[in-house]
Amino acid sequence: MVSGALGGGAYGMRVSRPGYDVLAEPFGSAGISFDTRVSVIGTVVAAGLIQCGGGPLSFPAMNYVPIAKILRWDGTYLYDHHAIYAAFHRWLPAIALMTNSSIEVVAFTNPWVVTTNYFNPNGTYFLYYVFAVG
Amino acid sequence: MAWRAQFGKRGAVYGCWVSKPGFDVLTCAPGDFLVDTASQVFQSIFRGDSLIVNEGQATIPAGTYGVNVGLPATVAGLSNLMMMATYYMVQNNGAQFSAPNISQTYLSFRTAGGVLFLNVTFRANGGTGTANVTFEHRAAYTIFRGQF
Amino acid sequence: MVQRVLRGKHPSGAYGFWVSKPGIDVASATVMGFAFSSDFVPPVMVIQGSTVSGPTNGPGPFSASGAVPGAERTVNTIGYGRTVSPIPAAFGIATAPNWTLPLAVATGQLGYLAGRWHTHVYETCDNNTVIGEYGPQIVKTTNTQANQVSVNWHSAQFILVPYTDRIEIITNNRNTVSIKYLVLENRS
Numbered sequence: 001m002v003s004g005a006l007g008g009g010a011y012g013m014r015v016s017r018p019g020y021d022v023l024a025e026p027f028g029s030a031g032i033s034f035d036t037r038v039s040v041i042g043t044v045v046a047a048g049l050i051q052c053g054g055g056p057l058s059f060p061a062m063n064y065v066p067i068a069k070i071l072r073w074d075g076t077y078l079y080d081h082h083a084i085y086a087a088f089h090r091w092l093p094a095i096a097l098m099t100n101s102s103i104e105v106v107a108f109t110n111p112w113v114v115t116t117n118y119f120n121p122n123g124t125y126f127l128y129y130v131f132a133v134g
Numbered sequence: 135m136a137w138r139a140q141f142g143k144r145g146a147v148y149g150c151w152v153s154k155p156g157f158d159v160l161t162c163a164p165g166d167f168l169v170d171t172a173s174q175v176f177q178s179i180f181r182g183d184s185l186i187v188n189e190g191q192a193t194i195p196a197g198t199y200g201v202n203v204g205l206p207a208t209v210a211g212l213s214n215l216m217m218m219a220t221y222y223m224v225q226n227n228g229a230q231f232s233a234p235n236i237s238q239t240y241l242s243f244r245t246a247g248g249v250l251f252l253n254v255t256f257r258a259n260g261g262t263g264t265a266n267v268t269f270e271h272r273a274a275y276t277i278f279r280g281q282f
Numbered sequence: 283m284v285q286r287v288l289r290g291k292h293p294s295g296a297y298g299f300w301v302s303k304p305g306i307d308v309a310s311a312t313v314m315g316f317a318f319s320s321d322f323v324p325p326v327m328v329i330q331g332s333t334v335s336g337p338t339n340g341p342g343p344f345s346a347s348g349a350v351p352g353a354e355r356t357v358n359t360i361g362y363g364r365t366v367s368p369i370p371a372a373f374g375i376a377t378a379p380n381w382t383l384p385l386a387v388a389t390g391q392l393g394y395l396a397g398r399w400h401t402h403v404y405e406t407c408d409n410n411t412v413i414g415e416y417g418p419q420i421v422k423t424t425n426t427q428a429n430q431v432s433v434n435w436h437s438a439q440f441i442l443v444p445y446t447d448r449i450e451i452i453t454n455n456r457n458t459v460s461i462k463y464l465v466l467e468n469r470s
Contacts (some may be wrong), residue, residue, distance in 0.1 A: 018320075028409075032323070043324065045170070045281070067373050067463070077243065078217075078251070079240065080241060081221075081240070088402075090405070092402055092403065097395075110392060129216075131465045132164075172317075230445070232369055232443050279322060
């Protein structure tokens, strides 16, 4: 671990993984656990399970609307981009609505196909990640 | 120059905070941290890339096909680990492309008892029908240090 | 009060930097008991940013002019500047003033999405099947017919598709869609 001058005029903190020399590894190396010169490292500010149709779930207010990801969980398996095929249509069954301080998962509905007649995601849990990026 | 790292007590909470470049760690808002031990610090504990099913000329009946991947001893016996998985295909000519987001096949996955289970489901019969065209259905994944 | 921060030599013999979760002793914490551990790395970012996706004209029902905005998909390609293998994971959110149906007859809109940031949306009908649910009868086809729309027609679309060297952000909307995106590497 080094804190202070990191070379190239930059100051900060750098931590290496076991077996890697913090002073020798190049910038961006997989052997570095943490480097304050990196502005985005995929940090997650909130994660867990949220219920579709269960209303918004709050997290500490941020200065931007963050990027989020949801995966449907049926209690056993996680599903990513699993579209519903029915009535000669196809659709993603749920959408996460984001603000700078909340995430809410709602069923995808529209005026032309009653989607919930074929697959109703309300009550289903979704694994969500809210990234410190946006 | 902004302060970038804070150790100790922040408000009513003890921990470690490091702000993003250009942000003062003492005053910045949530979402402007690189490290915020009071919330989540998503770190990868295991990454991999697995072949789930090989689609060749022969017909693959509709159904679910899966593989199991043993996870490191650090997460032995653990279930419902936070993770991300990218479903993609590799053609026999080496070309990689995302399995279509909306397609006749889809990926499902879970972790249970220290094992990663990866499934590809064919909604209808698969198979390329062509002798010299094959597709590897694969998943690249990262297991994070977190549970749900 | 438990020890929460350890910098240097861990009782396990490893050197590094650890912070445990509240109430957990950093010296005895197991993998899930850490808030931060230098034994592991965070997700590696490939690219991150924001962009806008404007409408692309396409054919609408009873019109072969191909001048209906949003009736054809818009594909926005953003390169990584390098090759990433295997394909990385892409995340994103989008917002648009509204999601009015991209047909010659602009009926029906997803009001609950208007002006809201949201994750992927995708709705369309099967190809080569005459569909009347959207109002006017349409068929998604590559052939020129009186009620034809493009095979790429969607009532609403915002998805991200990652490749080894680029990401494609695909939209169908009569308006300009604002997008934020993040691509993380599944690197072993």
